[in-house]
Amino acid sequence: MKAAFIERTGPPEVIRYGELPVPAVKDHQVLVRVKAVSVNPIDTYLRAGAVPMPLPMPYIPGCDLAGVVEAVGPQVRRFRPGDRVWGSNQGLLGRQGTFAEFAAVDECWLYPAPADVEDEALAAAALVGITAHLGLFRNAQLRAGETLFINGGSGGVGSMVLQMAKIAGATVIATAGSEAKAKICRDLGADYVIEYQKQDVVQAVRQFAPNGVQIWWETQRDPDFDRAISCLAQRGRMVVMAGREARPPFPVGPFYVKDCSLHGFVMFNATPEEQEACAKDISRWLAEGRLQPRIDRVLPLAEAAKAHQLQEDNTLRKTGVLAGKIVLRCP
Template structure:
């Protein structure tokens, strides 16, 4: 089979595209004919070694896939349309190949009528958003959520999921993205460049913010803690090299908390809960990528370069395995 793979850690230049032996499923695994995959920031962390995880070289890169079952198993039949968003780490080979082996407990059915390209573009950001809001943020109906960076891939999914859960969403984004954020359901949108940003946000949430999620990776914890409600929660999901100052006194005086999480550590049951919600939203047409760029799988190294240079700006590149 053809695959995008690496034989060592390093820059995007270590990625090769060529022939590898087709994988063979073991017990409780399913062989999938991959139709499409994509590239996430975490894929660059694994490839570069920033995120340390067991790898076996040659290592097929990539987390996410949409495809069809090639060998029956675990309740899946040949030809079933399926997806996965948790390959390429923890000793598992990745998704960027014509075929991939997926553990049964990490494989989900693609809802009827959902375009594979749409699904593969959203399943990773949406799972990240779900885990942030519910598994780690404990979001309840009627609470107020602040989504910083709401126009990005994860940010948009955070808005959609929070609104569907009955929360009020305050979003920050560039002025050009305000209408987009409102279309997702955000009640209020503020320009993140506003010099009085913290004051403006405090005025919009006089009782405080219950869940604070910043997708930018800058993590201004001084402002975040100041905005929290009593027993508010800050959820950290970006900024692998960030070292912000934590105002401990105000944090504990509010009975507040800071939770960090990496989706790579999510358990199969946590991912399955996210998948149930994602499939429901996909079926209803409520999860859609804002912009997609289709490319062949052979361009994977270039896409990694573009992502690390910050050139994608919320665009989801969908890598097709077909010629």
């Protein structure tokens, strides 16, 4: 099978595109003929060797996938050959990833694909959608009528948080780095958009939400806790999901006197049952057209190294080259 893979960690150029054996399926595994995958920051960290996880070599990166069941192991009960499926949580904790024509995936990490939703959309919504759902509903316990601030509403996770919060009946304030990205946020349903290069974020938030926001969702790797906590309402909740090496100052006093709480998480620590609950909502909202994954561009799988470079430039170097997900089409 054709696959994008590495034989050592390093920069994007270590990614090779060539032939690898089709993986064999074990008892509870499903062999998926992969149609589309998407690129996530965690993929680039693993490829670079920046995250200490076991990597079977040659290692195939990639968490997300959408495709068609090719074969099933003897203990598989939920899927049959020919079923369309989607999923995430691959390429992690010693598992091989998805950047290949075929992937052997444990049944518990796969979900039925809605009939009228394209593979590219399913792949683009997978990790970022599950991440947004976990943070909003399991951790922050968002309720209808609350106000949520999302720092970066046009990106992969940010756009999912924005849309899910609106589906749940929240008011959403989003930031954007350009007029084009501000328009994306408005088109996705944001009630108020702050162009942070032109406006003072704290002043703008206080103007729109004088009593503070109930939830502050932080997408940046190095959060400004002083700014965030000053904008939180009494008993406000802050969600962080990036910045593995970040060590920013933390204003303990303002935080505790407001009865605030801080929620940090990574989606791959969630159980299969927790992630499946998210996937059911995501599939339904995609089928209903209420959830629209932001896809910045679609590239062939053979350009996986280029995709990793773009993702790395956007995440680490803050170049702003992406407004959504990179999706790779498999041959």
